[in-house]
Amino acid sequence: MKRTREQMKAELMKKVAAEFDRLLEWGEQTDKPNLTQIENEILARRKKVGEEMIEAILSVQTERDPHEAPACPGCGGMSQDKGLQIQQVETRIGTVSIQRRYYYCPECRVGFFPPG
Numbered sequence: 001m002k003r004t005r006e007q008m009k010a011e012l013m014k015k016v017a018a019e020f021d022r023l024l025e026w027g028e029q030t031d032k033p034n035l036t037q038i039e040n041e042i043l044a045r046r047k048k049v050g051e052e053m054i055e056a057i058l059s060v061q062t063e064r065d066p067h068e069a070p071a072c073p074g075c076g077g078m079s080q081d082k083g084l085q086i087q088q089v090e091t092r093i094g095t096v097s098i099q100r101r102y103y104y105c106p107e108c109r110v111g112f113f114p115p116g
Contacts, residue, residue, distance in 0.1 A: 050093040072105035079103040
């Protein structure tokens with residue numbers, strides 16, 4: 001089911017608030033943290049929120065997927081749509097799980113996620 005922009009925003013804001021609560025709890029439980037420790041905690045939380053934001057935007061893109069089977073990058077033949085598959089992708093922000101259309105070429109016996 002397609003989520004509305006408001007639903008996506010509410011879900012992300014809830015996750016951001018939870019991360020901020022965890023940061024505040026850490027600050028209350030940590031005796032005299034130095035600046036590096038504080039920065040490390042904030043960077044870890046920022047990374048987590050960034051990954052959530054990437055997943056949200058990519059889910060919107062997946063929903064707009066036209067479902068047209070692309071040509072096989074190897075032989076140029078017809079590929080078969082094998083549906084949505086979960087893939088772990090390493091980004092500059094961190095590792096995210098995304099759902100992408102997966103295709104298979106029966107001629108080359110190779111599967112692929114377009115565009116690459």
